[in-house]
Amino acid sequence: MTPQGIWRPSFFEEAVPIDSPITAAIQPSYKALIPPALIRRMSRGIKMGIFAAQQALDEAGVSTPEAIIVGTGLGCSEDSEKFLRTILDNDEQFLTPTSFIQSTHNTVAAQIALRLACQGYNFTYVNRSVSFESGMLDAMLQIHSGEVANVLVGGVDEISDHTYSLLQRIGYIKPDGVNESIKTSQTQGVNYAEGATFFLLSGERTAESYAELVDVHIINSVGEDEITATISGFLQGNGLTSHDIDIAILGINGDKAFDSYYFPVQEQLTNADVLYYKHLIGQYDSCSAFAPAVAATVAKHGAAQPILRWQGRPQRPVKNILLYNQYRGKDHSLLLVRTC
Amino acid sequence: MNPRVAITGVGIISSIGNSVEANLSALLNKRPGISRVQNFATTQKDSIWVGEVKLTNAELVDMLGLPHSNNFTRTALLGCYAAKQAVQSAGITLPNDYRTGIISSTSVGGMDYTERYFYRYLDDLSVQPYITSHDAGDSSHKIADYLGIKGFVSTISTACSSAANAIMMGARLVQAGRVDRIIVGGTDALSKFTINGFKTLMILSDEFCKPFDNNRKGLNLGEAAAYLVLESEQVVKKEKKQVLAYLSGYGNANDAFHQTASSDNGEGAYLAMRKALEVAGLSPDEIGYINVHGTATPNNDLSEGRALQRAFGDSVPLFSSTKAFTGHTLAAAAAIEAVYSILSIRNEVVFPNLNFDTPMSEINLVPQTELVYRPIKHVLSNSFGFGGNCSTLIFSQA
């Protein structure tokens, strides 16, 4: 679920870079998926999560996953705001439970479980821009240890008016009236959005498999001058060097103050075709969940769609894909994906 | 079998004490920490009882040695206080060469400040630094920075089972060799948001809560923070560390029954307990004490009671809810109860379930209401949350 609409085969061919400070995800009709008795209570985040989760399950041909893990930075922000406003506006009188119940951070994971009657492991990570990656790491460890055969993992965040306007007020989001894309950005702050991206990870390669998730690394704080060493260490741990990376998918988001983290990485990965994706889906805490979708598509097709290319380098056969993301210099994540 | 995970440090702040020793003393002397709300204004203050930490934010700031101009929420302050204790109790100075991480958990995050400044944020520059303290990850970042942890930092929020899940993921990372040490637990401050939220569900008691009692009317909310230091066996050997207890089992399952209510037969709770026993390689009769979730809501206690009967049959071990001491501290609950479980093993004692008079009419289960001293090898601790989230941890004697 993205500002470009739902995930579909023609996604990258039809995508248009966004250039507004705040862009909503295009919503499909949920009626076929969610009964009216339930949908009436659901915020966009819950609906988007359910939709994307079902899409991933359908692609994988799995009806009920063994575990469900969701990453979200702000959780069910819309309902939190709604409940808080009623408290403040009515002096703690006449409050109703629905928005409080739905404000809990684990609502999306819970509603997916409820809908699928999935009694397995159910976790929600809420750590800013590594919320989703925490979930990927957890899922990978459980599959490696043989605890589960498959895990549904996703990231979801929704726009809530007040919260986003506050982020705009302090310059995290570009001001209204500034219409820059990532490529044309001359200012600090970013274009924000919302969305949901889900994956089914499985211990077995199947006919539907896109790619292999090899490793996940999360580090809270690292200096610009240390990032290449961190990446080298990560690659070395996986028996690779910086020359082995064929595709690098970077979290470049157009924030002049922090995109500099990605510059040395581009130099370091000498052979990599450098891709970016936030120009299509915008920035939000769990937006980096879209990066593995890019990796998966590139792995499956053997090449990147032109709209994803940041820096034109000679393309070579795709084997190793490195994903690197950070937000405002914190919460760095590295994912290694391999074709399979 | 999974490598054992050693617990080498604990830290806690709750309404019954600002240290592990103070908490133990209150538990042993049957001294609950339930009072009226004092730290902030709420129209509910005369109708509810809470487990409130009787320190103001300014006092906590001073105790932590933070600059007066800061953007720490109460959730972060409580978290820093307890996490620092845990690190000290493990005899660790940071930073060091060991790969050290933290997984914290919270349900309200920075809501205590958001509800104070929600509208003022728009045009009052002086309060705007708190805008970025709202999200759930903020307190974890603050604690990590305060302690000097730069590596793995993450946060879990699964409502009232959050800290159990933070402990679980921490154990997983140690077992997989991803970290050498990890600080795990949770923190939650009282807020108008949660007080009113639980009030709308009509599950707040206007009396002292009575877990597992037939006439229980609901829960008392509380605030607290607690953290454990988990270390790998290799680090323990190399550093010749004293091990307080081992985390030997864990399980998480989803009730998949209702967004807030637990199922009648406690399916999720039963599955979580069974998984934890399986991971620990223990049979039910090896559990010496159960620190139950026991919120004292009509729904939880009956559902949990049924799950206990399913998991343990006719011989349910001694069990008690310590929430009549502390209130229900939401995301922190499983962490403070982890500390109590470890204290139970180390002091060979079962803590009493306060305020209990009458057994539930539906099931034949009576909690332990008096202190009882006896050797305890394994403690099972339950924590359940909204969204059907059910978690069980098992702690074992070192």
Place this chain on the structure above:
Amino acid sequence: MVELKEELKGKIIEVLNLEDVTVGDIQDGDALFGDGLGLDSIDALELIVLLDKEYGIKLSDPKQGKAIFKSIETMAAYISENRTK
């Protein structure tokens, strides 16, 4: 009474966000919970607040709701007897 019933139907649709339901769809004697309109325990809590906010009736025990919220008929009868505003 007829007016109160119509008013209630409208308010219930609004408060519970029953998107595809109109006032005409709800008969006075229809069960609101279970097989009828399909409301659940969370809706019951919403209706308790509705009684308080609109008619000044405070219920302290959610179990009381069961009999009162059986149908529009029972709800209207209870409100007209107990309303303080």
